[in-house]
Amino acid sequence: MASFEQVAAGFWHPEIEHLRLPPLTDELVIDAERNLGVALPLDLLHLLWTQNGGVIADAWDACPADTTFYADDHVPFEHLYGIAPAGQAGTITLLDTPYLVQEWDLPSPVVLLSGQGHYWLALDYRDCGPEGNPPVVWIDNEMKHELSLAPNFRTFVERLTASAAFPE
Template sequence: MWDTTSDYGVQPPLTEEAITEAEEDLDVTLPAALLDLLRTRNGGPIAAARSAFPTSRPTSWAADHVPFDHLMGIGDRNRVLSLLDSPYLTREWELPAELVLLSGDGHQWIALDYRAGGRHAEPSVTWFDAEFGRELALAPDFGSFLAGLTAPDDLSARP
């Protein structure tokens, strides 16, 4: 899953205390699949073989996928974005408040989307294009999102 050639964006090892504090600060229940992944490495670059999620329609990024080249962790490491920055970033980019941002560059984001079920239900995963005001549902939950990740080159080879 992880590109271990770089530690850019990696937060300190995840603790149960940090999880509890994050869920309280964000007022959400984070998905178990996300927490399991962050316990192995608390954010950072994603391996190229898992750095794209296929889409059913074109986005501003590509005709058949969205990028997932990094995952924000939980923490407050200086100069590194974290899931904890979601409230600020959603306001800054005029996104719905019921999101926890997982990955993005400001113009486009992949987020846990709590709008349908509430802040303590299993969130779906949605792509947001802040620049064009568009969104696209990607997966019904984070585990399904992880299962769908692939290499961008594999997608461009599809018929």
């Protein structure tokens, strides 16, 4: 298992612009936390200060997990949403969470980190409260199945590995 610092040093895919937003500002973070009604994990903000959303490097694009519809041994983590005003970025951002939770009938309160409708990776604030350190969960929207991936965002990042490391 890599340290958070090791993963963070090469977290973002350097060549793919998809989902990449303008640089993060203090005002955007304050606005995001106010609109989402939660304190975002500092380790998440650390990654977003480096690059505000985008595609994850191939070395860190999967998380080991119990069996899901996706695979027997991992879940994908191919991108991470950045922070920008909802509906204004031309792409999905963390601030689109309230709309997506309603649209896809997802549990709440969560903050969606990644996903595409059928499945989501999220910070789950249901048990820890809005100021807590939320676990990271996999939400399988079609099968109505949830899976805990890590007790907090830092541990989730430290568990990341290459999807190519898993047999097909």
